[in-house]
Amino acid sequence: LRFVDHPEPGPAWERFLAQPPEFAAHAVPTLSITGMYDDSSGGTLRNWRRFAANAPADVVASSHLVVGPWDHMGTHFGPGQVGELVFGPDATVDLPALRRDWLRHVLDGAPLPEFLRDRVMLYVAGSEHWVGAPSLEAATTGSADRWLRSVAGPMDVLHSGFVDDIAVDGPTATFTCDPHDLRTARLELLPRPAGSGPESPFHGQPMNSFVATQAGNDPTSSRFVLEIDGQGLVYTSTPLTEDLVVVGHPELHLHLVCDQPDVDLSVLVHEITPDGASIFLTSDLLRLSCRHLDGSHDWLVPGESTAIGFRGFKWCQRRVRAGSRLRVAVRHASSIQMNAYPHGRPADAPVARVQVLHDAARAPRLVLPLGDG
Structure with a gap:
């Protein structure tokens, strides 16, 4: 093999x-x-x-x-x-x-x-x-749906979309995925002070790592959301009015249009506490041609809308307190620890342009599993 x-x-x-x-x-x-x-x-x-x-x-x-x-x-x-x-x-x-x-x-x-x-x-x-x-199945006792609402503009942390209780119409949101864009790699190479993140036996000092952040190993870092810079979209809820006990595997369902036959995407979900701290909740990483998770390759048809289900989220078990916010980021998956992926094209493939649809009928839906605790 x-x-x-x-x-x-x-x-x-x-x-x-x-x-x-x-x-x-x-x-x-x-x-x-x-x-x-x-x-x-x-x-x-x-x-x-x-x-x-x-x-x-x-x-x-x-x-x-x-x-x-x-x-x-x-x-x-x-x-x-x-x-x-x-x-x-x-x-x-x-x-x-x-x-x-x-x-x-x-x-x-x-x-x-x-x-x-x-x-x-x-x-x-x-x-x-x-x-x-x-x-394990009995630990999840219910679920709650939240919808992602877009806004006009870059949809970064400072111009965030919203995580809402209902689906509403919003403008189509667009970001790019460039396998030759080195901004994330440069961010990963920035040194961090000792004690500022998880120590790794493979590195001499704590490092910024997209892969480690994706895996949950660096749960208080939101660097790859804060510096998304056109490589993805950010959505933030209003402060929660009551506690939300998340226990299980979340899901995200959305419709998108891509001008390339494939792309690697990441979803990161964080709790933002009232004092502004970020706490990792869960994540998913998906090559869209492999979205059926059965070994098949189902290429995107460039220019056509495709329903995408992110169903491989990490298990989450955390009480998100009232007053905190939920933050969801959908972005290009890129790292010095990952091979650059040219969207199913030759290595000199052009940048992929991803459009996430936000009309009420196709608004992205986040499914949060609920439990006791």
Whole structure:
């Protein structure tokens, strides 16, 4: 298998996953641990769902999933902080001790660790406490729709569109995607003071990274939204009048027209607190020709409207407090850590021009999963 030949999910990758008959033969309970800011959470949760659906019922009943507030490194030790985002005291969990005590329970019949009081344990940031659920699906108890409304102008942070409770007519909003535009790369190369962001064992100092921001590893940085500069669109809600507890995978549905057959897009969703701080909630990254997520390539027809569903958002579990705002950015996905993608054309392809439609019938719709916490 050549990785570069299969950038999309689908059959080429499915054969490397444990298959239903293998799960059905599974006789050993599982303890899976991930975090809301873990860049590998998607794989952990997908594997858990496959395991829960196909393993013997008694094995699933003896297994547990823990979704903390941590990043990937944090899933080893359970600290109470990711980058500059600090959680409440309950977020700090001695994970090595939890694993040890769980193994003693499974192998030697010792008592089940008190922490694992339910099949699924979730840390709801913002509320700063743990909640339990009988399954991952049961943690999401409802949903709320929000519509993105455009305004005339550049649609950046200073001239933002709106996140509304109803769909209304608005002007078509346009941005460009240029694989040879180096502005994002230059931003990523700017040094940051020590302690100003997540430390990486692969770099000598904290760095601006579009990929790390997309993955949630840098949850208080909004640099790639603040400096969007015509490479995307920004929408901001009015202050929330009541708390919003988001638990699950959001979705974004929109209609767009592109003058190229393909393009890479990113969606970033943040909470903006009353004091102006930015907190990462979730994100999605999509090559539009791979939008069906089944291994197929469905090229855009240049100049024609296409319905696009972003259905691969990261799992989110956070109480967004009244007084905070929601901010949504839709932008070109570009980074020094990603290959420049020429929109399905030769390497000298022209800039892609993306138009997002905002008439009331096709207004972009953000679906927020809701839960308890």
